[in-house]
Amino acid sequence: MRLIQNMCTIAEYPAPGSAAAAAADYCLGAAGRRLVKIAVVGASGVGKTALVVRFLTKRFIGDYERNAGNLYTRQVQIEGETLAIQVQDTPGIQVHENGLSCNEQLNRCIRWADAVVIVFSITDYKSYELIGQLHQHVQQLHLGSRLPVVLVANKADLLHIKQVDPQLGLQLASMLGCSFYEVSVSENYNDVYNAFHILCKEVSHKQPPSSTPEKRRTSLIPRPKSPNMQDLKRRFKQALSAKVRTVTSV
Numbered sequence: 001m002r003l004i005q006n007m008c009t010i011a012e013y014p015a016p017g018s019a020a021a022a023a024a025d026y027c028l029g030a031a032g033r034r035l036v037k038i039a040v041v042g043a044s045g046v047g048k049t050a051l052v053v054r055f056l057t058k059r060f061i062g063d064y065e066r067n068a069g070n071l072y073t074r075q076v077q078i079e080g081e082t083l084a085i086q087v088q089d090t091p092g093i094q095v096h097e098n099g100l101s102c103n104e105q106l107n108r109c110i111r112w113a114d115a116v117v118i119v120f121s122i123t124d125y126k127s128y129e130l131i132g133q134l135h136q137h138v139q140q141l142h143l144g145s146r147l148p149v150v151l152v153a154n155k156a157d158l159l160h161i162k163q164v165d166p167q168l169g170l171q172l173a174s175m176l177g178c179s180f181y182e183v184s185v186s187e188n189y190n191d192v193y194n195a196f197h198i199l200c201k202e203v204s205h206k207q208p209p210s211s212t213p214e215k216r217r218t219s220l221i222p223r224p225k226s227p228n229m230q231d232l233k234r235r236f237k238q239a240l241s242a243k244v245r246t247v248t249s250v
């Protein structure tokens with residue numbers, strides 16, 4: 001999915017530590033805001049891009065190019081605080097006989113994220129079937145810290161071609177210990193908003209409170225360059241030989 005009105009595309013898959021990622025983080029961080037990074041994952045065609053676009057623009061746009069993975073940003077108010085959030089849309093996950101096929105790009109997005117939205121479509125049983133494995137994969141990439149996850153069952157408006165009972169989604173979510181939302185991206189903005197909102201709230205409770213802009217500014221002051229050792233040695237030798245000369249000349 002390419003650039004949509006009202007959204008700011010920062011970069012496609014900025015590698016952690018890359019200049020693009022650092023620049024994006026810097027801009028948001030410089031405003032003194034806490035940053036919440038969310039990756040949206042799931043099988044192909046379940047409506048990941050539609051979900052992200054709906055959340056960011058409130059609009060449902062029928063058709064999208066196949067997703068190559070874009071990163072979008074916006075601000076949200078959570079409990080009186082303005083948070084900067086980045087949402088990473090990802091390409092659809094493929095399933096092979098020996099399990100999920102998650103390429104390095106996707107793994108990088110999951111590692112980068114503070115929280116993940118896992119999406120399936122109620123019209124596609126296979127997209128539901130891979131959730132257990134996908135959830136496990138996500139948690140494995142964040143070993144040692146339980147990553148906030150929300151499970152989203154999309155296309156609730158297509159009940160006549162439903163393959164997954166939303167009740168199954170609810171059961172699975174409670175088994176995995178995550179929140180569950182049944183949504184129709186095409187018909188209802190509020191449910192979409194609530195799914196992201198709850199995730200942001202969970203992350204913000206896990207993160208330490210933001211430092212004040214004043215504190216941030218001081219941490220951004222460049223440190224003095226470390227002294228050039230060669231130059232120091234040369235000057236030390238010069239001073240020493242001058243002293244020796246002075247002593248011998250006495």
Ligand SMILES: Nc1nc2c(ncn2[C@@H]2O[C@H](COP(=O)(O)OP(=O)(O)OP(=O)(O)O)[C@@H](O)[C@H]2O)c(=O)[nH]1
Nearest residue numbers: 044045046047048049050062067092155184185186
């Ligand atoms: N009826 C209906 N269609 C939807 C809904 N959400 C998405 N779609 C449609 O489903 C199709 C796939 O949506 P995408 O957002 O491109 O799905 P994706 O998961 O990003 O797909 P990939 O880019 O292939 O991974 C599009 O034609 C959307 O218009 C929904 O809630 N209801």
